[in-house]
Amino acid sequence: MTAPAVAMLAVLAQANRRDTLVSWGWVSEHLDDVWSRTVEHVELTLVALAIGFTVSSALAALAVRHRRTFAPITWIGSILYTIPSVALFGMLIPVTGLGFWTAEIALVSYTILIFVRNIVAGIDGVPAAVVEAADAMGYTRWQRLRSVELPLALPTIVAGLRIAAVTVIGLVTVAAVVGNGGYGAFILDGLDRDFPTPIVLGAVLSVLLAATVDAGLAYAERALTPWARRRGGGR
Amino acid sequence: MGAESGGVAVSIRDLTKQYPGAPTPAVRNLSLDVAAGEVVALVGPSGCGKTTTLKMINRLIEPTSGTIQVLGRDQAELPVHELRRAIGYVIQQIGLFPHRTVAANVGVVPGLLGWPKARIAERVAELLALVGLPADAGSRYPSELSGGQQQRVGVARALAADPPILLMDEPYSAVDPLVRARLQDDLLALQAQVGKTIVIVTHDIDEAIKLGDRVAILAEGGVLAQYDTPDELLRAPADEFVAAFLGRERSLRRLGLRRVGEVRSEPAATVAVRATTAEALGAAEGMGARWVLVIDGDAEPVGLVAVADLRHHSRSGAAGRTVGEGLEPDRRPPVVDSTWPLREVLDAVLRSGSGGALVDDASPARCVITLDALAEALR
Ligand SMILES: Nc1ncnc2c1ncn2[C@@H]1O[C@H](COP(=O)(O)OP(=O)(O)OP(=O)(O)O)[C@@H](O)[C@H]1O
Numbered sequence: 210m211t212a213p214a215v216a217m218l219a220v221l222a223q224a225n226r227r228d229t230l231v232s233w234g235w236v237s238e239h240l241d242d243v244w245s246r247t248v249e250h251v252e253l254t255l256v257a258l259a260i261g262f263t264v265s266s267a268l269a270a271l272a273v274r275h276r277r278t279f280a281p282i283t284w285i286g287s288i289l290y291t292i293p294s295v296a297l298f299g300m301l302i303p304v305t306g307l308g309f310w311t312a313e314i315a316l317v318s319y320t321i322l323i324f325v326r327n328i329v330a331g332i333d334g335v336p337a338a339v340v341e342a343a344d345a346m347g348y349t350r351w352q353r354l355r356s357v358e359l360p361l362a363l364p365t366i367v368a369g370l371r372i373a374a375v376t377v378i379g380l381v382t383v384a385a386v387v388g389n390g391g392y393g394a395f396i397l398d399g400l401d402r403d404f405p406t407p408i409v410l411g412a413v414l415s416v417l418l419a420a421t422v423d424a425g426l427a428y429a430e431r432a433l434t435p436w437a438r439r440r441g442g443g444r
Numbered sequence: 445m446g447a448e449s450g451g452v453a454v455s456i457r458d459l460t461k462q463y464p465g466a467p468t469p470a471v472r473n474l475s476l477d478v479a480a481g482e483v484v485a486l487v488g489p490s491g492c493g494k495t496t497t498l499k500m501i502n503r504l505i506e507p508t509s510g511t512i513q514v515l516g517r518d519q520a521e522l523p524v525h526e527l528r529r530a531i532g533y534v535i536q537q538i539g540l541f542p543h544r545t546v547a548a549n550v551g552v553v554p555g556l557l558g559w560p561k562a563r564i565a566e567r568v569a570e571l572l573a574l575v576g577l578p579a580d581a582g583s584r585y586p587s588e589l590s591g592g593q594q595q596r597v598g599v600a601r602a603l604a605a606d607p608p609i610l611l612m613d614e615p616y617s618a619v620d621p622l623v624r625a626r627l628q629d630d631l632l633a634l635q636a637q638v639g640k641t642i643v644i645v646t647h648d649i650d651e652a653i654k655l656g657d658r659v660a661i662l663a664e665g666g667v668l669a670q671y672d673t674p675d676e677l678l679r680a681p682a683d684e685f686v687a688a689f690l691g692r693e694r695s696l697r698r699l700g701l702r703r704v705g706e707v708r709s710e711p712a713a714t715v716a717v718r719a720t721t722a723e724a725l726g727a728a729e730g731m732g733a734r735w736v737l738v739i740d741g742d743a744e745p746v747g748l749v750a751v752a753d754l755r756h757h758s759r760s761g762a763a764g765r766t767v768g769e770g771l772e773p774d775r776r777p778p779v780v781d782s783t784w785p786l787r788e789v790l791d792a793v794l795r796s797g798s799g800g801a802l803v804d805d806a807s808p809a810r811c812v813i814t815l816d817a818l819a820e821a822l823r
């Protein structure tokens with residue numbers, strides 16, 4: 210992830226000074242900050258994932274219905290995905306200024322490729338016989354999508370959600386450069402003051418949050434797909 | 445067999461399907477009527493357009509030209525999902541919804557039709573019993589059932605909303621011959637109970653003959669080669685193609701269609717093993733029988749002797765010999781009842797080497813079916 214990498218470089222840069230890496234006293238004095246930064250970080254992440262998922266669902270629906278649009282959609286998604294995050298934030302500042310929505314635009318743009326690919330792959334992965342049976346039973350197109358295709362695509366969609374969530378949590382740390390809070394603010398603070406403790410704290414918290422969210426989603430997926438758990442594996 | 449074969453359930457007229465890019469049509473100018481309450485089997489070589497035809501009936505595939513009437517209405521008039529909810533469909537690859545329990549799978553169409561929950565649950569339980577699944581199967585997922593059980597769920601799902609018409613695409617291709625035979629018997633029993641109009645696609649001519657009240661044989665390019673009752677097809681195939689498709693055992697297959705009760709059995713004189721040839725002849729001639737059934741002390745049949753043979757023995761001076769002495773050992777005639785298919789009777793008779801079978805019915809006179817009676821049945 211980008212943020213821990215930046216933090217790591219910063220820490221390495223400090224290492225030759227022989228200071229202690231973590232000052233526990235400082236950490237215990239700033240527990241309030243840890244809480245408010247967590248709230249900010251989670252908020253930025255959730256909004257980015259929600260908008261990204263909504264936009265991607267519409268794009269995926271278009272791609273599933275009109276196959277020819279799939280290639281251009283993924284192409285644009287790939288370009289957005291490959292722009293280095295710091296560069297993208299930098300390019301957006303002259304247009305949208307500093308602040309929440311600048312960060313969100315960049316964050317959302319990284320989720321599109323992941324979400325679209327996984328939603329389309331999930332729906333494509335529904336066995337043709339099952340789709341045909343749904344048609345033969347008299348499902349309308351919408352009913353078929355809602356009752357058959359989406360539930361069966363769920364494991365693949367959740368897999369995409371897990372990747373997107375971990376990616377965004379890492380990127381939110383970098384988004385501190387456009388003036389948002391989150392764990393990135395600790396890291397920026399540490400870099401400013403040549404003080405390693407907040408840098409390490411920001412990196413560790415970011416990784417912890419990513420791991421927790423990933424595990425939570427994995428658990429939710431298991432709970433939502435009981436059929437895939439029983440003997441035979443379901444599909 | 446159709447309980448009420450008054451109307452026409454499915455009427456296909458000049459149906460043609462040309463897939464885009466294909467050099468020739470998959471189905472060409474097909475016209476076919478399916479009488480209400482009948483089972484029609486669509487057979488033909490691979491790629492001859494059977495699946496295409498079946499899918500056009502419920503508009504999973506749109507015809508290029510031609511019309512299909514379902515229960516007297518042009519099926520193109522109805523919204524397609526309404527048409528499909530009124531026609532049960534068993535797809536070739538079963539296609540159960542893996543994320544739904546068996547009960548939810550079976551309850552799909554009633555749910556789409558907006559039945560109340562309690563009524564759906566009741567119907568599901570009824571259907572699981574009807575297709576011979578244990579009641580607890582309802583709470584399992586499809587992956588927890590055997591292939592044959594999944595097949596039954598597919599049939600139950602198609603029957604759920606009690607549709608008057610059932611379409612089945614090679615429903616038994618995925619199961620072993622024993623299970624297949626049982627599922628076929630189940631379908632016939634079910635049909636006798638519920639009296640649906642059924643169109644079943646198969647490439648197995650034996651299955652078509654066994655299940656179909658009528659059989660439609662399609663040739664390459666979806667051309668109807670012959671449409672007739674199985675007996676008529678086997679008796680008089682329309683051309684070389686049909687004859688080749690029906691195979692070299694046409695007579696045997698026809699015997700498979702008839703049952704003992706449908707052919708004439710003839711009374712035989714019953715004599716004990718200790719009776720002399722002269723006594724046996726007397727008994728047979730007294731009742732005008734052509735056959736003598738020899739029974740042992742326990743009244744079990746041990747042999748079947750032609751009266752012509754007894755006469756021959758008698759003339760060559762063996763009139764005093766007992767019939768028991770004249771019998772070859774281990775040639776007990778098989779005992780059959782009126783429900784046996786003639787093909788099985790023939791097999792039993794050939795295995796026993798006795799020349800005929802004893803019909804076990806309630807009549808006091810003992811009747812037999814002989815090899816020439818079997819040949820006569822095929823006239
Ligand atoms: N979607 C399609 N597009 C183009 N051609 C098709 C399509 N579906 C079927 N065909 C062609 O139409 C012909 C009839 O196919 P159909 O599936 O109806 O055959 P079938 O009699 O059911 O064969 P089988 O016994 O192998 O199932 C075949 O030549 C097939 O290749």
Ligand SMILES: [Mg+2]
Pocket residue numbers: 494495496
């Ligand atoms: Mg087919």
